[in-house]
Amino acid sequence: MKNQITSALSDFFFEYETPRQVLVRNRRVGVVCRLIQLGVLVYIIGWVFIYEKGYQSTDTAISSVFTKMKGVGYTNDSGGERVWDVADYVFPSQGDSSFVVMTNYIMTEGQSMGTCPELPGKHDCSTDADCEGGSFKRTGNGEMTGVCVKRTKTCEVLAWCPVEDDREVPDPPLLLSAENYTLFIKNSVTFPAFDVSRSNLVEDIDSNYISRCLYHPDNAPLCPIFKLGDIIKLSDLDFQTIAKVGGAIGIVVDWTCNFDVDVKHCKPEYTFHGLYGSKEGASVGYNFRFARHYMEDKIQKRTLLKVFGIRFDIIVHSLARKFDIIPTLTAIGSGVGIFGVATVVCDLVLLYLLPKREFYKNMKFKYTDTQVQQDSESVGVDTNVYYTLEENAKQAQGKDQSKDPDSEAGSTETDVSKK
Structure with a gap:
């Protein structure tokens, strides 16, 4: 028993079995x-x-973006001259990665709380019965008082009066000077898996370079200062069209880096994409309302602006690789x-x-037959030898295959050597 166990362990650890192969x-x-x-x-x-x-293994970056706008705009609307700076035309003013630059507006000055008639087309009427008191209309400016104003043939509302008239958008845009504004982007990324931190202010960029550079895809691809007109042009949009009704631009900062080479070769690439604003259709452009409140003769008043602007979304895309x-x-x-x-x-x-698939099956597979096993044991012949002799007998009965260009006569089986 001990010898059998020892032999079994020896066979298990010191022998290697290979699959049977047929050439x-x-x-x-x-x-x-x-x-x-x-x-x-x-x-x-x-x-x-x-x-x-x-x-290579990969990692994506943790990113932060800071922005700063520069530029001054001038308007002369109905004889009223006005200068617009960054605090006036950028919303919000915190330098976020998503912000709006105002390019056109409709201003309604001196509004105060009171009653006044709606605009024609907002809620037309012929009698007071057409104006249900206490109700609101989704596109209206306030709560209806139940009075039909004969002069305008519209319902009277409780609202900020006079109500805003936004039926005509200024054309050309009032702030065409926005084309010359500049945008500064500061972007920092960290790849935690590789313990690498980078900034778009790379080794070749210093304060002197920033003070005089302006982004160009060929001549200055690493400059972080962009002219708004150039951004719109690189987005395949027309500045005057998008400035009139507003729109959106996506600025993609792409960090695709290979850390198998020096880290200094990891530099950003900028691409620009027009998202919407210039095509015909419903709800074209981008706009919102903004109010500045003040007190006049102890009466609260406000100046309402319907702002048409370009929304900039700065998107950071990153992928780093290393062996x-x-x-x-x-x-x-x-x-x-x-x-x-x-x-x-x-x-x-x-x-x-x-055609001769049966021949290959016989060469590739061995079949166990209980009767053959007993016959081979009765004559004292090894089973493998018995099968080989039987197979050779079958092949001897076949036709001559020497004329077949794909002849299987060359098939070799070295399972049994002749004794």
Whole structure:
């Protein structure tokens, strides 16, 4: 018993079993196998390693963005001259990554709380019965008092009076000077997995360079100062059109970095995308209302502005890569596994498609037969030898295959040597 256990352990630890292989000399099957293996090799090297960079690990950045606008605008609306600075035309004023620059407006000055008639078309009437007191209309300016104003043939409302008249948008835009405003973007990113921090103010940028540079995609691609007119042009939009009714621009700061080389090569790229504002359709452009309240003769009043502006959304896109042994081994292992596809396909061709598939089945598989086992034992012949002799007898009865260009006569089986 002890010897049996020792022998079993010895066989388990010191022996290696390999699958039985059959060498098939068939040109068609061989070409199919090599073509599949070549395709797998091209996929692994070209797609997995070169294009997808499967030998590297990846990380995305934690990012922060600060912005600052500069520029002064001038308007002369109905004889009223006015200068607009950053505090007047930027909303909000905190320097966020998403903000609006006013390019056009409709101003309603001196509004105070009281009763006044609605605008024509808002809620027309012919008698007081057409104006339901205490009710509101979604597109109206206030609460209806139940009175129909004969002069305007509209309902009277309790609201900030006089009500805003926004039926005509100024054209050309009042703040066309916004085209010359400049935007400064300061962006910092950190890749925690690689312990790397970068800023768009890279090594080549200093205070002297910033004071004189202006972004250009070819001549100054790293300058963080952008002229609004250039941004609109690079977004494939017309400035005057988008300035009239407003719109939105996406500024993408792209950090695609390879940390297998020096970190200083990790630099941002800027792209610009017009999101909406210039196409025909419902609700074209972008606008909102803003009020400045004040007291006059102890009466609360306000100046209401319907602001048409360009909304800027600064979006940071990041992806960093660096060599890592784990994804490398994973990619290699998966590639080696895919090589097995060639074996599966060739086996299917051999066993199910070729005319002499039965011959290949007999060469590839061994079948256990209890009766044959008993017969071989009764004559004292090893089972493998018995099967080999039986197979040779079957082959001897077949036709001559020497004239077949894909002859299986070259198929080799070294399972049993002649005794």
